Amino acid sequence: MGEQEKDLRRGKTGKNSLKRVRDAVRVYLMITIGTLIYSTGISLLLDPNNLAPGGVSGISIMLSRFTPITTGTWILIINIPLLAVGWWKLGRKFIIKTIYATIMTSLFTNLLGSVTPVTNDLICAVVLGGIAVGTGIGFVFRAGGTTGGMDIIVKLLRLKYPYLKSGSIFLVLDMVVVIVSGFVFQNLTLAVYAGIVIALDAKVMDVILYGQDEARLIYIISDKHAQIAGRLMAELDIGVTYLEGEGAYTEKDKKIILCASRKQRSPEVINIVKEEDERAFLIVSSANEIFGEGYKSYWTEQL
Secondary structure, eight states, rough: OHHHHHHHHHHHHHHHHHHHHHHHHHHHHHHHHHHHHHHIIIIIIGOOOOOOHHHHHHHHHHHTSSSSSOOOHHHHHHHHHHHHHHHHHHHHHHHHHHHHHHHHHHHHHHHHHOOOOOOOHHHHHHHHHHHHHHHHHHHHHHOOOSSHHHHHHHHHHHOOOSOOOHHHHHHOOOOHHHHHHHTTTTHHHHHHHHHHHHHHHHHHHHHHHOOOOOOOEEEEOOOOOOHHHHHHHHSSSSOOOEEEEOOOTTTTTTEEEEEEEGGGGHHHHHHHHHHHHHTOOOEEEEEEEOTTTTSSSSTOOOO
């Protein structure tokens, strides 16, 4: 092997190593920011107002009322056995980021615990706390980690029972914590508000992870399919697929246009169809999830 070729290989290796370092710094910086935002929601908004928003953080808030151990420390204590099982069952790659996120969450929660709460108004605490928690978790998830706790439990349950839906498991576990908090704080109103926090942070987290992907699935049956498809692609930049069909009455072959568009753009699709063929037949339905370019990624890990 010549010296020039060796130099080229060393150069490529160096660039790859530098890229890996940059990627790692970016990932852990995102996790750090996410855990800081998450901990801010817990320490400055939810914890001071006796709001236990499900999960390990909610359990930790309740336990801190009966012991001298702080909420942040309880988060770490509860997560230690879960992380150990997660390392065994889920693998090193997944757990390393989660360990880092758990430690940072515990650290930030304890540090911010000594700061004066942002508000004592329950409505403000619910809204701002839900947004902060959802945003923080969203950042951590986008970096490929989790905040530990229930996330690990859900993954383990899905390994054994893959037919269970993650969202349903999270909801059941969180609601158990919320119901218990009503008894711990002897206040039904606080439990109801904690339930609202769960719903709000779940919505915010989805927006952070996937964006507003509400969509419409549209079927168009028209003799002017070529004109309509051309305009949809050119004017709205919407992907179009032809389905082969046959009229039951006419027994003639037909091309059916299938396309998906974001909810707010669907009126534009309908207007184009009307302009090209007022007699066109349209079926418009809601699409709960769409994977592919412009929507959710196939490879986004679903907890």
